[in-house]
Every structure is written in structure tokens, then in C-alpha cells.
Amino acid sequence: MYTLYGAPTGANMAAHAALIEIGAPYELVLVDIDKGEHRTEAYRKIQPHGRVPALRDGDLVMYESAAILLYLADRHPEARLAPDLKNPERGLFLQWLMHMTNTVQEHEMHWFHPDFYIDGAELQAALKAHGQRRIEESLRYFDGVLARRGPYLLGERFSAADLFFYMLAFWTRRMPRPAMTFASVARLVRLVHARPAVAQMMREEGIVFEIAT
């Protein structure tokens, strides 16, 4: 039995959908960020940095959404969420997952939370604008990759990396240039959005994301 700690629309979305794809029993524990539950001493014993998500699997407690996704994919090879260790596609899978978490997700953080990085309204506005430009550059880049060898990040094969991509794309929905305005990105988002596991994840988190499929 897994326990996933998360907040609606938080960085837990991809791991949450993966748990459903896998069909493993899990409990979703919602952490109320608005009430500051993520900063309590009790929650910091689970996630020392006061962030969501975190995953409990027996004695293991771990965090970082991409690491959780990889862990789940590897623990359940039958769900085919990641190419296996001997498959050369594994390299690309890792590349996309790492690139998304340490580059694209970071630009999104600059847009959502410039206050985490720098003090002063003017500097924060500049960082936010910079983040926005970098996100758009990333989306344009992914759009080209997916146009050439989509519809998924690994071509014809769906993987956990697509769940992570979906989460990042979802977060852009209120940005000046949302992911859905890039044709091949939108095609991937629609495919992932149509998966029953993703629909269930959205229901369980109480998220409404209406896109034409």
C-alpha cells in the first residue's frame, strides 16, 4: 500500500496518475497548502523541505516528483511506464524526465514563485517575465520534437515521462502562452488527458481541466 502526500494541482499529479495506471493500492493524503499544513513539524518529518509530493512505501519515505515517478515505474515493470534497463530508449526516457524536472519545472517555478528566488517587486517581475520566455522556448522546442517523432515523448510509446509532461503543460494553462497553443504539444496533452487514469487522478484531486479532445 502506497501513501502519496500531495495537494490538488501540485507536483503530485504525475505520480498520482502513475499509481492509478499501475493499479497499485494507494492512499492519497491531501496536504492543505493554503492552511500551511506543508510547513508543519509533522509534515516536515515526511518531507523535510515542506513541499509536495512525498511517497511512503513501507519503511521508505521519499520525495521529488520525478524520482517518485521513476521509482514507481521501475517497481512495476508490468505497467510499462518506462523502458527497461537494457532498452536504449531508456536513455531518452531519462533525458526527458531529468530535463523536465530540472529545467522546465524550474522555469515554471520562476513564473509561479519569483519570491522564492529574489527579493523586491521589480526583480521578481523581471524573473517572472524571464521564466515566461524560457517556458515558451521550451514549449516551442518540445513542439518541434513531438512534430518530428511524436505523438509521445518516446514516439509511438506512452511512458511515465508523458505524465510528467502533462503536469507541466497543465500548469501553463493560465500563462500568456499556454501549452495548448502549440499544435504537437496539444496533441500529446490531449492523448494523456484522455487516459482513464488521468481522468481519475483529476477527479480525485478535484481538478477541472476542460480541453477539446
Ligand SMILES: N[C@@H](CCC(=O)N[C@@H](CS)C(=O)NCC(=O)O)C(=O)O
Ligand atoms: N522539485 C520538487 C518541487 C515540489 C514543489 O515545489 N511543490 C510545490 C507544489 S507544486 C509545493 O510544495 N509548494 C509549497 C511551497 O513551496 O511552499 C518536486 O517536483 O517534487
